[in-house]
Amino acid sequence: MSLLNVEDLQAGYGKVQVLFNGHIKVEPGELVGIVGPNGAGKSTFLGAIAGAVKASHGTIEFGGESIRSKNPEDIVRLGLALVPEGRAIFTDLTVNENLRLGLTGRREKSGAQKAIEEVIDLFPVLITHRNHQAGLLSGGQQQQLAIARALVSEPKLLMLDEPSLGLSPTVIQDVFGVLNRIQDQGTAIIVVEQRAHLVMSIAARTLVIREGHVRATLLREDAQDEARLAAAYFGTGEDLE
Amino acid sequence: MIQTILDALSYGGLYGLAALGIGLVFGVMRLVNFAHGELIAIGAYLLIVTIDLGLPISISIAVTGTAILALLMEFSVFKRLRLAEPSVLLIASFGVSVFLQRLYEVIFGALPLSGQIAPWMTGVIEFGDTTITRGSLVTIGLALVLLGGMWFFIEKTTLGLQIRAASSDFQTARLLGVRSNRVIGAAFVFSGVLAAAVAFVLVTQRGSVDPLFGVNITILALVGTVIGGLGSLQGAALGGFAVGTTISLLNSFLGNYRIYTYTWLFILVIIVLLVRPGGLISNKAVKERV
Ligand SMILES: Nc1ncnc2c1ncn2[C@@H]1O[C@H](COP(=O)(O)OP(=O)(O)OP(=O)(O)O)[C@@H](O)[C@H]1O
Ligand SMILES: [Mg+2]
Numbered sequence: 001m002s003l004l005n006v007e008d009l010q011a012g013y014g015k016v017q018v019l020f021n022g023h024i025k026v027e028p029g030e031l032v033g034i035v036g037p038n039g040a041g042k043s044t045f046l047g048a049i050a051g052a053v054k055a056s057h058g059t060i061e062f063g064g065e066s067i068r069s070k071n072p073e074d075i076v077r078l079g080l081a082l083v084p085e086g087r088a089i090f091t092d093l094t095v096n097e098n099l100r101l102g103l104t105g106r107r108e109k110s111g112a113q114k115a116i117e118e119v120i121d122l123f124p125v126l127i128t129h130r131n132h133q134a135g136l137l138s139g140g141q142q143q144q145l146a147i148a149r150a151l152v153s154e155p156k157l158l159m160l161d162e163p164s165l166g167l168s169p170t171v172i173q174d175v176f177g178v179l180n181r182i183q184d185q186g187t188a189i190i191v192v193e194q195r196a197h198l199v200m201s202i203a204a205r206t207l208v209i210r211e212g213h214v215r216a217t218l219l220r221e222d223a224q225d226e227a228r229l230a231a232a233y234f235g236t237g238e239d240l241e
Numbered sequence: 242m243i244q245t246i247l248d249a250l251s252y253g254g255l256y257g258l259a260a261l262g263i264g265l266v267f268g269v270m271r272l273v274n275f276a277h278g279e280l281i282a283i284g285a286y287l288l289i290v291t292i293d294l295g296l297p298i299s300i301s302i303a304v305t306g307t308a309i310l311a312l313l314m315e316f317s318v319f320k321r322l323r324l325a326e327p328s329v330l331l332i333a334s335f336g337v338s339v340f341l342q343r344l345y346e347v348i349f350g351a352l353p354l355s356g357q358i359a360p361w362m363t364g365v366i367e368f369g370d371t372t373i374t375r376g377s378l379v380t381i382g383l384a385l386v387l388l389g390g391m392w393f394f395i396e397k398t399t400l401g402l403q404i405r406a407a408s409s410d411f412q413t414a415r416l417l418g419v420r421s422n423r424v425i426g427a428a429f430v431f432s433g434v435l436a437a438a439v440a441f442v443l444v445t446q447r448g449s450v451d452p453l454f455g456v457n458i459t460i461l462a463l464v465g466t467v468i469g470g471l472g473s474l475q476g477a478a479l480g481g482f483a484v485g486t487t488i489s490l491l492n493s494f495l496g497n498y499r500i501y502t503y504t505w506l507f508i509l510v511i512i513v514l515l516v517r518p519g520g521l522i523s524n525k526a527v528k529e530r531v
Binding site for chain 2: 050052071072073076077081082084088090091092093097100101102104105106149150153
């Protein structure tokens with residue numbers, strides 16, 4: 001049984017439908033990428049899965065349980081965490097307070113402090129800033145804090161929406177390196193990215209979303225094939241699915 | 242002179258409590274709750290109606306009753322408007338406010354209901370040549386205890402942390418597991434408790450309560466939350482304090498011209514907002530990075 005199984009998902013804002021056919025399967029411990037142009041509906045897709053955007057149609061099963069009509073605060077408690085686009089850390093709170101908030105979504109209330117210590121070991125830059133206001137961190141540090149904060153809830157599936165946004169190449173390498181380590185610990189991951197090459201270097205499978213439809217699935221080997229990539233990304237030529 | 246300062250501080254404390262009550266609810270749901278005045282009014286009614294049971298029991302009933310009414314507002318009206326625009330919420334709170342004023346009129350009558358709550362508070366204490374009223378000391382003490390207690394709750398407890406997070410970004414807070422209904426409910430309960438404290442001080446001063454009892458202080462406390470910087474809890478308390486002390490000081494310095502107190506107050510308010518449009522304590526202390 002898949003950890004996450006989404007089929008035929010439709011979602012939007014008010015009367016405006018944005019997502020027409022969202023589907024994805026994620027196995028435990030798997031890292032899946034999602035790419036697509038601006039406005040394709042990637043963030044809407046993740047938001048609908050996490051319960052932050054209302055889904056009007058379709059199925060979302062997580063751990064065999066339907067979560068489509070659940071609210072975000074209950075979904076995170078099932079072990080599905082979303083790091084939203086643009087980091088969304090609480091800039092007025094300290095780094096430590098941000099991490100403590102991440103504990104809210106834990107299923108087990110015991111071992112909370114230990115969870116914070118373990119997670120912060122993954123992000124050494126955060127240690128020295130623990131009691132500083134999070135808004136004073138650099139962009140890369142804020143992104144790491146946002147990921148760390150999601151991790152302290154010990155999710156089975158971590159969804160990241162454009163974690164590389166606004167970061168320098170070296171910092172991106174750091175962040176993606178950590179994703180590999182998180183996956184090694186058995187956590188499944190979905191990463192949304194604009195840059196196909198970046199996500200295909202760590203994801204075994206990468207979905208392409210265009211205009212609200214999942215149009216293609218790329219495998220790691222496809223990264224070498226520029227023509228195939230461009231076709232999938234921009235929708236020139238046949239859909240690959 | 243000492244009495245002037247104490248009066249200013251006690252007024253400041255009183256308005257600070259009122260503004261914090263409004264600021265708490267605004268923080269978590271971007272609702273400017275005009276019906277906060279009717280929470281203050283019900284607190285005063287309950288005090289006067291139950292004072293024969295003795296002050297401690299009367300206060301307990303007033304605090305509990307006010308908190309319950311605050312929760313009732315949330316469950317019966319605001320909870321159903323979670324996805325509504327702030328303007329819709331604002332109008333709804335106007336509606337609740339007017340509805341409750343009429344309801345009080347029906348239940349308690351349109352005329353002021355008087356009663357003696359803690360008459361000892363109007364007494365004076367003499368220190369040699371200077372006399373000071375007990376009321377101002379009690380008010381200052383009450384404000385210190387409640388503001389201190391609220392500070393501890395907001396800054397040091399997990400629920401307080403969740404309220405701060407929800408105040409700055411509710412959507413993200415929910416994604417982390419913060420239960421919206423719990424946080425909003427808590428904000429309403431505490432705003433009710435603070436309203437009851439304000440009711441206690443006001444009703445001992447005035448000796449009576451009428452359906453519009455809480456309207457004035459609510460509007461002025463609202464001005465305080467705006468001056469302090471909407472969205473910041475310290476800002477709300479501080480802004481309320483500033484408005485209260487200013488009113489009190491203007492009253493003493495203007496003497497016979499005190500009818501101009503509010504004229505001067507609002508001139509000062511406009512100047513403050515021109516200089517600092519975001520309020521004294523701007524919510525975004527740190528600029529967000531790209
Ligand atoms: N909160 C919202 N209210 C209304 N429309 C929205 C909202 N968020 C997104 N949209 C619209 O939905 C469409 C898809 O947006 P979405 O953010 O899902 O795209 P995306 O693939 O994540 O784009 P990007 O790469 O720029 O992040 C866009 O046309 C956008 O204008
Ligand atoms: Mg997006």
